[in-house]
Amino acid sequence: MANDMLEIKNLDRVFRIGGMIMGHKIKAVDNVSIQMPSDKAWIMSVVGESGSGKTTLARMVLGLLDISDGDITIGGKSVKYHMKHKKEFYRMVQPIFQNPFTAFSMKRTVESYLYETALNLDMAKNKEEAKALITETLQRVGLSYEQVKNKYPNQFSGGELQRISIARALITRPKVIVADEPVAMIDASLRMNIVNIFKNLKEEYGVSFVYITHDLSTAYYVSDYIATMYKGSMIEFGRAREVLEHPGHPYTELLLDSIPKVGDKWTAKDRLRMGDAEDKVIRNAGCKFARRCPYAKDACIQNPPDMVNLEGEHRSLCIKHTDYKAG
Ligand SMILES: Nc1ncnc2c1ncn2[C@@H]1O[C@H](COP(=O)(O)OP(=O)(O)O)[C@@H](O)[C@H]1O
Numbered sequence: 037m038a039n040d041m042l043e044i045k046n047l048d049r050v051f052r053i054g055g056m057i058m059g060h061k062i063k064a065v066d067n068v069s070i071q072m073p074s075d076k077a078w079i080m081s082v083v084g085e086s087g088s089g090k091t092t093l094a095r096m097v098l099g100l101l102d103i104s105d106g107d108i109t110i111g112g113k114s115v116k117y118h119m120k121h122k123k124e125f126y127r128m129v130q131p132i133f134q135n136p137f138t139a140f141s142m143k144r145t146v147e148s149y150l151y152e153t154a155l156n157l158d159m160a161k162n163k164e165e166a167k168a169l170i171t172e173t174l175q176r177v178g179l180s181y182e183q184v185k186n187k188y189p190n191q192f193s194g195g196e197l198q199r200i201s202i203a204r205a206l207i208t209r210p211k212v213i214v215a216d217e218p219v220a221m222i223d224a225s226l227r228m229n230i231v232n233i234f235k236n237l238k239e240e241y242g243v244s245f246v247y248i249t250h251d252l253s254t255a256y257y258v259s260d261y262i263a264t265m266y267k268g269s270m271i272e273f274g275r276a277r278e279v280l281e282h283p284g285h286p287y288t289e290l291l292l293d294s295i296p297k298v299g300d301k302w303t304a305k306d307r308l309r310m311g312d313a314e315d316k317v318i319r320n321a322g323c324k325f326a327r328r329c330p331y332a333k334d335a336c337i338q339n340p341p342d343m344v345n346l347e348g349e350h351r352s353l354c355i356k357h358t359d360y361k362a363g
């Protein structure tokens with residue numbers, strides 16, 4: 037489709053670690069393809085344990101990291117085009133980062149960031165216009181201009197500061213916000229608060245979100261789509277409901293087993309803890325998950341799996357759907 041909002045096509049990112057002779061390569065993002073529509077706003081959660089390539093993917097979508105191979109198109113134009121028209125690009129696509137306390141300098145008032153975004157990206161012609169825009173934008177995240185005025189980052193809580201980060205991103209009236217673990221540094225009791233803002237912004241203002249998280253309980257709650265990453269590969273993609281009710285990949289099943297059940301209270305102890313399973317070696321043969329997979333057969337260790345189309349947009353990188361029926 038020519039009018040996709042976000043299209044990621046066979047995307048690769050390789051990092052070289054160490055020298056040319058003794059060094060090795062990591063494929064942090066490995067042949068990832070995703071197509072997201074432009075006819076309505078969506079929240080796509082990207083889930084997966086630490087080291088699975090989520091941040092690397094986000095940084096490429098944001099134009100902050102070079103692509104090794106493949107392509108990303110946003111609003112029908114490729115990243116190469118966007119990098120030559122950065123103002124236009126950053127009006128359309130905005131980031132929210134994990135740690136609001138490092139996203140803002142402690143030496144600057146937070147409002148200076150809001151003015152900077154408004155004026156540098158030509159969203160306002162002068163300070164007065166910028167002030168009106170900032171006031172209206174802060175209201176969208178439940179804050180007033182008076183609450184923010186003349187204050188420094190250390191005068192806010194993590195939750196408030198993350199709401200200001202959202203407001204800063206919203207100033208450009210973006211089509212897509214890429215939020216990389218935006219609730220990871222925030223008190224568990226306030227996480228739903230932040231993701232509820234995403235939901236409202238999607239519904240009221242048509243902003244789409246790439247929501248990167250390993251907090252599956254919030255992903256469970258807000259997502260329209262879920263993409264699961266494992267060691268750089270996108271091993272499952274689909275409508276959130278479909279993925280949650282009928283996980284198509286054994287790894288997604290494993291992740292879902294650790295989510296608190298509906299009706300449970302979300303508390304700090306419920307937060308999913310996943311092992312840090314970084315693997316520095318590129319394996320050419322077999323499925324990357326085979327060693328941990330309860331269903332793995334010889335074929336899984338010998339041959340790389342193909343992406344299999346399931347119901348609707350649901351896809352899974354697992355041979356169980358073609359070669360044999362698991363369980
Ligand atoms: N700048 C870098 N140089 C070398 N390796 C990197 C770099 N950034 C990320 N990596 C590696 O790429 C893999 C994916 O990392 P990352 O995208 O940060 O994962 P996640 O965000 O899912 O935790 C990891 O093995 C990580 O060590």
Ligand SMILES: [Mg+2]
Pocket residue numbers: 090091092217
């Ligand atoms: Mg990360």
